[in-house]
Amino acid sequence: MSDFVQCDSAVLVHFVMKLEDGSIAESTAENGKPALFRLGDNSLSDGMEEQLLGLRAGEKKSFSLAPDDAFGKISPDLIQYFSRRDFVAAGEPEIGAIMLFTAMDGSEMPGVIREISGDSITVDFNHPLSGQTVHFEVEVLEIDPNLEATNANTVS
Incomplete structure (x- = not known):
């Protein structure tokens, strides 16, 4: 010690x-x-x-x-845009909600719903x-x- x-x-x-x-x-x-x-x-x-x-x-x-x-720092590359269709199985997202997303390698990543505009949903994968x-x-x-x-x- x-x-x-x-x-x-x-x-x-x-x-x-x-x-x-x-x-x-x-x-x-x-x-x-x-x-x-x-x-x-x-x-x-x-x-x-x-x-x-x-x-x-x-x-x-x-x-x-x-x-x-x-x-x-906040990385613009970690802000992604999804279609509302991508959320059908998960239910209606709410601004500020943290959701788990599955990456291509199978790992899970938390993302924060930042904006919902029409059919577009903005998800921020930066650390909160x-x-x-x-x-x-x-x-x-x-x-x-x-x-x-x-x-x-x-x-x-």
Whole structure:
């Protein structure tokens, strides 16, 4: 077990993620279930990993990540247009609804219904927090915890 977070550490943390308007997007402290991350496995952005490096168990840190360092910029390539006929089996879509779509490789991707205009339905496959600066409050609970003794959610 290491004394501080390193580039390949598993880290058990509580975090609060806030948006620019101060609203809370996610809080592990609020739901009482810490998150477990492994640095270097591509589950976190490089910007997030950089902020965690060097922290010690029990240490807290507040920081902000610009879109490029958090969930990325909004990509116009991830906004797709469908015909209303494509939704016959799924029912009438509603603006703001998140629906699962099957990709060509069989994997499922969530998409947000952004606009319905006549026979055209606009679906956004960007991460819902793309294009936003995100503010974090992180508390490191454990570094390289004994996973069998931990009741944490694994976030990936």
